[in-house]
Amino acid sequence: ATGSTATAAYAPGPTGTGTASPHVQTVSVGKDGLVFTPDTIHAKVGEEITFQFFPKNHSVVQADFNNPCNPSENGIFSGFFPTPAPGPSNKTFTITVKDDKPIWLYCSALKPKPHCAAGMVAVINPPKTGPKTLDAFRAAAKQTTNSTSPATPNGGDVESPKPSGSATTTSEPATFTGAASS
Template sequence: MFAAKTITIFAAALATLYSAVSAAPTPTKNEVAARQIAPAGATHSVVVGRGGLRFDPDNIVAEPGDIVEFHFLPRNHSVAQSNFANPCQPIGSTAFFSGFVPIAYGQAPDVFQITVEDRNPIWFYCSQTTGNHCQSGMSGVINQNFDSNEFTLARYRARAAEIGGVSTSPAAVGGNLAARVLPNPNPLSGF
């Protein structure tokens, strides 16, 4: 931008020097190009099971088009989609689901990705019933409504514990938001 501005000023100075030249400078190529480049979607990494029964981070802000990528640590977690009203239960037959990812050490050879489509909140939980992970607080949200004191991740967790019972897993791996399992692009990175 600084360079483009400098060129524009320089052009204007030239125009003043040589009054025969048109006084109206045209935009530089740089300015036009900058406006036409669409921003690429960002990838937000979430580590499943870091720090105990937790997603890290567990409260993600993402733009439409961004990817959220889940990396799995021991011992056996999942990522499943719910809504706020029914914590620890699938949002319906198309709820996204990573499947269970058992692993003894390091991080799993596969990751689970979803693509964010809009700015509406996306609620997720771990559906592991051994140890009641969701009821113990293993849940997260993408694009929480920060203007609301009601629909918060803290309240989701409180309700999950209060309702209790047993989590349900979605019927199939995949589902909403183009959910997919992919080879881990960086399996040796230390989480």
Template sequence: MLFEYSKLQALLICAPVTMAAATIRIDAGLNGLAFTPDSTKANVGDVLEFHFHPISHSVVMGDKNHPCVPAASGGFFSGFMPVSSGEGANVFQVTVNSTDPIFFYCAQTVGSHCQSGMVGVINPASDQDLAAYKNAAKSAAESTHPGTVFGGKVLAAGAGASSSSAAKPSTTAFSGSGGGGAYGSSGSAGNSLQVSAALILSCVMGAASFLTK
């Protein structure tokens, strides 16, 4: 009986590494000049899916210390998504490759969206991160954006990952205080899958070796 129980334990060790990544929905402009939610947690491999509402919004990865300015390296930019009514036909997806905090904002200058509080944070390091960034954005001299879409994928709404999860509100860690990290690299999702596959293979081989003893 003890031997059989040990076998079961060996098989259960591998269970956590097969968990599916979540798709986290974030709406831009659904509730005025705001992202909803504007603060959320995400794990490596999760997909941030931005949905757009009237009239025209964008999402840019920002520099933590310079609100309304793109991250100094890496990052992402959706481009501007004009919507006349309802929800836009396209979404913008970004795959999470780090649990460090990432700040983002809308770069629409008509109406000064960033300065008006249309900002957000993924994996904030503290409860005060979003409030501090939003407050600093009020005095930003201008709102700028990259010259082209990058760091993610523009897809028809509903064409992305099929499993969605409600965003997990607020508190705690993209890469280095909005510094960009590896964002902007098209290989981030593939790398995450490769790591998961390697972990699963290693675990299965180890369990198989144990069970044959």
């Protein structure tokens, strides 16, 4: 399956300040079944990607291309987001893109079957050419029989949206220090 690309517009700051709000893209996790929507995200350095979780329980974990369904060292991990129907969760997970290298992602939830092995994978900034495609990553993931989760969340912020639409950080910000795999 081919992925779609998320789009969002810059929100300009007050006139004359020369600043702009960060470009934010939202990815739905589990909204349409065991999938990330969109599953292919193109983002510039400094842009934020917010993961919004849907029932029943999902996560976002960074993997190396050649080792799907297993976490990369010091990679992104949202933790688990158990979410009652109809969703979405009252919390989100937001990362900031640090470079333009590919970031391969999967869901490490195991019930009712391992989500990664069911093909629940995504990529941020896929390679423009070569054999490392989302379809190849998904095919390799489907050859696995299990998923592994890191011990602790890393690489982003868990936030609870307020009714006004602003967000409040509810955990200590994690710092993404690992290199993205390509």
